[in-house]
Amino acid sequence: MKWSTALAIPAAGLAAVAVRDLTQRQHAILRSFPVLGHARYALEKMAPTGVATQNRWLTRGLDPDLTSARAANYLRSWRREMLKLAEAGGVVHPALITGDMVEILLGHRASTPLWLQVGYDSPDWGLPSTAQVEQLRSIMAAAPQGGSAEPSATARR
Incomplete structure (x- = not known):
């Protein structure tokens, strides 16, 4: 296999992901930044979230009175x-x-x-x-x- 073919296969995969992201309507980040948006979502899932989170699902559990009692x-x-x-x-x-x-x-x-x-x-x-x-x-x-x-x-x- 030539090196150009070895580079073409991952490039074709990234292009397919970019086309899908540009046509989807659920995530604005993926539409604006097709490939980099996936890296952001991956890091968001791996990174710890705490009191400063912007995730609505996680912020509903931030009740200091209830948490301190528990x-x-x-x-x-x-x-x-x-x-x-x-x-x-x-x-x-x-x-x-x-x-x-x-x-x-x-x-x-x-x-x-x-x-x-x-x-x-x-x-x-x-x-x-x-x-x-x-x-x-x-x-x-x-x-x-x-x-x-x-x-x-x-x-x-």
């Missing part, structure tokens, strides 16, 4: 689950969970301790100092133990 609920639920996990492990606070208290399942029948799976030097790596442990125990002594959480205000009764 974030607070998520953090409250996460804290509760972590405290339940600590209680199941027999410690008063999640910071006192050691690397050998958690097993990572490898398939259906095999498991390995957390500290080995993540490459810690020992199961006690990252635990608070003795003084911090005593401080945690005194703080958590007043916390309720066991049972279920109180129903939320919006729970069906």
Whole structure:
């Protein structure tokens, strides 16, 4: 195959895309900039969108009051689950969970301790100092133990 033929095939493909874009009626960007418009749309799909987005579908989810309430609920639920996990492990606070208290399942029948799976030097790596442990125990002594959480205000009764 000659180099001119190798260049003609992609050029014909781009020309076909340009003709289709010039005749379509849905996207003004593609009509004005036939081939470059596709690059813009591809980048728009890959690029992260945040608060400064112009996309109407994404802006409908930008409700700071609702978002902050949902974030607070998520953090409250996460804290509760972590405290339940600590209680199941027999410690008063999640910071006192050691690397050998958690097993990572490898398939259906095999498991390995957390500290080995993540490459810690020992199961006690990252635990608070003795003084911090005593401080945690005194703080958590007043916390309720066991049972279920109180129903939320919006729970069906």
